[in-house]
Amino acid sequence: MTTPPPRRPRRQQQRAIDTRQRIIDTASRLFVMDGYEGTSVRDIIDSAQTSKGALYLHFPEGKLGVAKAIMKDTLTMDGLQQQRFMLQEIIDIGMILAHRICNEIALQAALKLSIHNDAPKLYTTPWPEWIQFNVMQLTQAQERGEILQYVSPEEQAYQIAGNWAGIVLMAPILDGDLGRVEERISRMYRNLLRALAAPELLPELDFSAHRGKILYNEFLDGLATAPPEES
Template sequence: MNTPSPDNPRQRRQQQRAIDTRARILDAAGQVFLEKGYDGASIADILFAADTTKGALYGHFKGKLEIAKAIMADTLTMDGLVPQRVKLQEVVDIGMILAYRLVNEPALLAALTLSFHHNAREIYGTPWPDWIQFNIGQLTDAKERGEVRPHVAPEEHAYQISGAWSGLAFTGRAIDGDLSNFQARVSVMYKSMMAAIAQPEVLPFVDFSADRGERLYTAFLAEHRSSPGSEQP
């Protein structure tokens, strides 16, 4: 039997369909988890929302728990982040990218909501420790470069960043009913926090634009789609 070549167009289309199906299931599951919570959601609900079959779903996931774990694992990625001359810019950038994605990706919003389940870490995990560790690393590098003030403790401020970011998401949904102003509010949050910890001469070189996350992430997606091996469905 002939093994299909990795460059075979038919094989690439099949691989892309599998990727698209998985993403559709996760997005649909995210919406179901948002509406019904993890405990209230069922596989039948997810199948209906994803408009797919049991065979397609179980070809990717063993069940609801594995779907929730995948949502959490896929949530906190560094996709779209580009190395910057000023390290504090990277701290801002990942938060702005995630803010843009939160508005546009149901699975990401679901992950945020699921992460506050009282025993999320024991059930399906939570992305917060990874983000905190990332911010600790970036703030530590920034401090070594002299970008932040001497009193700054990276561990303490890393917690402040993740807490303030998630708090804005929840208050935005509670007060506004949606996340239409979320990116602008995250931008203001970072301006305030960086004004408190950054050396004054560094601040003019940090871009706090509300659309920065969108620009970085859409550029990443465009590059990914045009790279060898990527194919539009």
């Protein structure tokens, strides 16, 4: 009878997961402070207190691989829930991301990486997907009578993404930090939808600055209480 190979110890698996996450968190801070160009592999290794071998084990493409992982792991639709109005979902995803970017260094890094001049050549950026997502939502909202018929979903989807990014990128310059981002993003959606939405719908929409925090915490609570997956 052949003896099965020993399973990898759970502690060793967790150590590998922790090392990978530490590299991502460290690289994120460096990318935010010094940009992609200003951060070297050696900077990441030294700051993460790991080895070159460990970094390339998890990210064979080195710094580029870490950047790709940041873009893939952080830019998600987590927390978005189905709502009565499509316009509410449009507001919600922007508010969730506004909340997260105030609290997650990796998401801050992802935004900075996404506006790098060579971003489309280096790694996938979220903007085309987010714009297309908003086009789909705005089109459905228009079909339901939630937004006025003269509105162009394509143009407004582009404007939403551009306004959102502009507010977040300007916050550290104008406000000194990201402390007012959720408030400013909330106001952005309120002002924009006053010009786009059917007037009778506006009182039904929740533009609260804390809405993103509530929705994302509900998502995290759901993860915490979910039964563990079978191995």
